Amino acid sequence: MKWTTKRLTLCAMLAALALALSWVERAFPPPVPLPGCKLGLANIVTLFALYALGAPSALAILLVRVLLGAMFAGNASALLYSLLGALAALAVMALLARSRRLSVYGVSVGGAAAHNTGQVCAAMLTLGNAAPLAYLPVLLAVSLFTGALTGFVAALLFRSAYLQRAIR
Amino acid sequence: MKHEPKLKPTGWDALVAAAVLLLALALGARFSLSGAQSGARCAVVSVEGVEVERLPFADAEREYQNNGYTVHVRVTPDGVRVDRADCPTQDCVRTGTVSRPGQSIVCLPARIVVTVAGAADEGVDAVAG
Numbered sequence: 275m276k277w278t279t280k281r282l283t284l285c286a287m288l289a290a291l292a293l294a295l296s297w298v299e300r301a302f303p304p305p306v307p308l309p310g311c312k313l314g315l316a317n318i319v320t321l322f323a324l325y326a327l328g329a330p331s332a333l334a335i336l337l338v339r340v341l342l343g344a345m346f347a348g349n350a351s352a353l354l355y356s357l358l359g360a361l362a363a364l365a366v367m368a369l370l371a372r373s374r375r376l377s378v379y380g381v382s383v384g385g386a387a388a389h390n391t392g393q394v395c396a397a398m399l400t401l402g403n404a405a406p407l408a409y410l411p412v413l414l415a416v417s418l419f420t421g422a423l424t425g426f427v428a429a430l431l432f433r434s435a436y437l438q439r440a441i442r
Numbered sequence: 443m444k445h446e447p448k449l450k451p452t453g454w455d456a457l458v459a460a461a462v463l464l465l466a467l468a469l470g471a472r473f474s475l476s477g478a479q480s481g482a483r484c485a486v487v488s489v490e491g492v493e494v495e496r497l498p499f500a501d502a503e504r505e506y507q508n509n510g511y512t513v514h515v516r517v518t519p520d521g522v523r524v525d526r527a528d529c530p531t532q533d534c535v536r537t538g539t540v541s542r543p544g545q546s547i548v549c550l551p552a553r554i555v556v557t558v559a560g561a562a563d564e565g566v567d568a569v570a571g
């Protein structure tokens with residue numbers, strides 16, 4: 275893989291977009307009373323980058339987004355949440371995307387479920403307490419909806435002729 | 443494009459969704475079961491992951507300090523809540539009253555967790571060992 279100017283620019287733009295999405299997300303109340311828990315809207319960008327640019331670029335975008343996001347929010351304790359959540363989502367989506375049978379929806383739902391599982395793991399790690407595990411069932415159910423939503427938006431992005439040209 | 447994504451949902455997508463739903467239901471059943479076994483409930487307070495106190499659901503007030511923050515916990519026969527805290531996020535206060543076994547209040551800045559457990563069972567804590 276070559277880091278051409280075009281790829282670099284695309285990555286920077288997508289990282290900025292993901293950062294904006296994480297910001298928008300703060301306006302929504304978290305689905306469960308777990309501080310630091312997010313819906314995972316930025317997974318739209320991860321999903322798009324995964325197909326358009328490949329896993330290494332998706333990982334680079336993700337790391338920039340998570341680190342800058344934590345810096346802007348000035349909240350280091352939530353860093354582990356977004357990091358574990360985002361990494362789990364990317365890992366599962368990269369795996370599922372290998373299957374030619376699944377559409378972006380299936381990949382996205384799997385990613386959303388992994389994102390929420392990662393967040394619960396981060397909560398258990400930071401708190402040294404298994405209590406957050408009790409919220410996993412609700413979060414998994416929620417991930418069906420967020421996964422469908424991010425899959426829908428990703429499908430819209432892939433249909434856009436303008437973006438098609440940009441990533442070719 | 444690395445490879446062309448499918449943009450229309452397929453039956454295999456439904457399979458992924460079904461797997462997630464099944465996992466949610468199985469875990470949900472597991473936790474509601476552990477709650478059902480127990481009669482009386484109590485609030486388990488943990489600081490830095492270490493259990494410091496078990497408060498039965500009767501009128502009581504406690505203050506816990508950790509990591510430079512003070513969290514004020516109020517227990518009533520109906521449940522437990524954090525009614526005051528000097529943490530910057532105030533998530534713990536906004537959580538309100540919790541009463542069902544397995545529910546918890548988390549104060550991330552103070553690293554304090556209040557979990558509802560049945561009086562006899564060790565609740566969720568036993569799962570992690």
Ligand SMILES: [Zn+2]
Pocket residue numbers: 527529531532533534535548549550551552
């Ligand atoms: Zn708090």
